[in-house]
Amino acid sequence: MLYDVTRIATRFFRSTPNGIDRVDLAYARHFLGRAEDSGFDRGVIWTPLGARTFSGARGARLVDDVLAHWGETRAADGNLFDRPTGRPRPARRAGEFLRGVSAVSKSIPRAIAPSPPAAKRHGGGFYFNASQFPIWRREHRAWVARQTGLRSVFFVHDLLPITHPEFFPAAEPARHLTRMEAIADSASGVVVASEHVRDDLARHFRGLGRAAPPVCVAPLPVSETFVNSPPRIGISGGAPFFLVCGTVEPRKNHLLLLNVWRELIRREAHSAPKLIVAGRRGGGCDNTAALLDRATELRGHVITIPDATTPEVCALMDRAQAVLMPSFAEGFGFPVHEAVARGTPVLASDIPAFRGLSGSPLVTLIDPVDGAGWLEAVRARAGVRGRKRGAREIRTTWEGHFREVEGFLASL
Numbered sequence: 001m002l003y004d005v006t007r008i009a010t011r012f013f014r015s016t017p018n019g020i021d022r023v024d025l026a027y028a029r030h031f032l033g034r035a036e037d038s039g040f041d042r043g044v045i046w047t048p049l050g051a052r053t054f055s056g057a058r059g060a061r062l063v064d065d066v067l068a069h070w071g072e073t074r075a076a077d078g079n080l081f082d083r084p085t086g087r088p089r090p091a092r093r094a095g096e097f098l099r100g101v102s103a104v105s106k107s108i109p110r111a112i113a114p115s116p117p118a119a120k121r122h123g124g125g126f127y128f129n130a131s132q133f134p135i136w137r138r139e140h141r142a143w144v145a146r147q148t149g150l151r152s153v154f155f156v157h158d159l160l161p162i163t164h165p166e167f168f169p170a171a172e173p174a175r176h177l178t179r180m181e182a183i184a185d186s187a188s189g190v191v192v193a194s195e196h197v198r199d200d201l202a203r204h205f206r207g208l209g210r211a212a213p214p215v216c217v218a219p220l221p222v223s224e225t226f227v228n229s230p231p232r233i234g235i236s237g238g239a240p241f242f243l244v245c246g247t248v249e250p251r252k253n254h255l256l257l258l259n260v261w262r263e264l265i266r267r268e269a270h271s272a273p274k275l276i277v278a279g280r281r282g283g284g285c286d287n288t289a290a291l292l293d294r295a296t297e298l299r300g301h302v303i304t305i306p307d308a309t310t311p312e313v314c315a316l317m318d319r320a321q322a323v324l325m326p327s328f329a330e331g332f333g334f335p336v337h338e339a340v341a342r343g344t345p346v347l348a349s350d351i352p353a354f355r356g357l358s359g360s361p362l363v364t365l366i367d368p369v370d371g372a373g374w375l376e377a378v379r380a381r382a383g384v385r386g387r388k389r390g391a392r393e394i395r396t397t398w399e400g401h402f403r404e405v406e407g408f409l410a411s412l
Contacts, residue, residue: 001031002128003042004043004128004130005059006046006133007134008063009062018247020131023155029063032057050143126150126188127150131155135179136175141185151189154190154191155190162180166250188412190213190215193219196352198217214408221396221398221401225311225314242320243320243322244324245325247281249282252326256326263375264301274302276302276303322344324378327351327353340357340363341393343362345363346364347377349367
């Protein structure tokens, strides 16, 4: 196995992981952290000088360095609201950048070592890429084509830049099309997390006039943090609150929630519940940012926490009246699955990514454009005092996930 860690190596400049990061790290830990490092499981990273391969042990150490940088194993911060506005903590932001520079300067050179070409070292093996990075680059596609001794397998998270281009930067749809073309050209197999992504992929390949490679549907588990019950944290004043997690961007539909909260505040004034927005700002969110920064009626009711660690998000879920996810489109939607793993109620969009959860007593699905429906659902949940945790729903584990993936690889 030759596992691509290029994207992982770029994440030293992020303080917290997103969904793709979590999947990429889990796959790297699985393939590079195997007990018997006989030289057959190795990592590859793209540099300005081309591809560089290194031992599985060095790759596993790189993964551990990234996890330590993210603070994934630290206990939840007991003072998340040390800034009344909930804005980014300047010292933490500056420290994040400096730690990133320091980590990159140590971890990457330590991992990279000259070695024979991967195809000669791994005849009959696999090249696995779980991040779709940087497969759109011409030189990467040429390198993959030269690896005649390797079968390429890719994890496809979604086709949203193609199916919903309005929610992405102008260059991203064309880049994602190039990713899919690269997969069509070289993939011996594809892994996806859901049937609706498999169906989108099949439709896309038909549109290209290409035969789809074999596809394995392997649902994703949540991070171990959401299974292992870290300690809770205190919330100032003990006021009830709702939680929305994820990058602040148009696709996540934060604007709907902010307008719902405006109406809640108009109706209920100081007795309105709080809304915690846990996630950093992405592109195209100017309207949302303007409301968060300048809407006076939301002050004190909407709190932004852009740099919450995974243990902190988990602890917030434990105390929330419900987790909210009004997205227009998702590939998987980790926060919904994380919430049900904690036994926390969820109000989520009625979209393909979440319909498989419709039978859960914890999950209520609402049309993402039904503002009145969201308002009434939030009001109903806010009226539940002393929220009790529901039965936790652990739908799959990483062990079970990789058992499916390994069986799929063996079949290729």
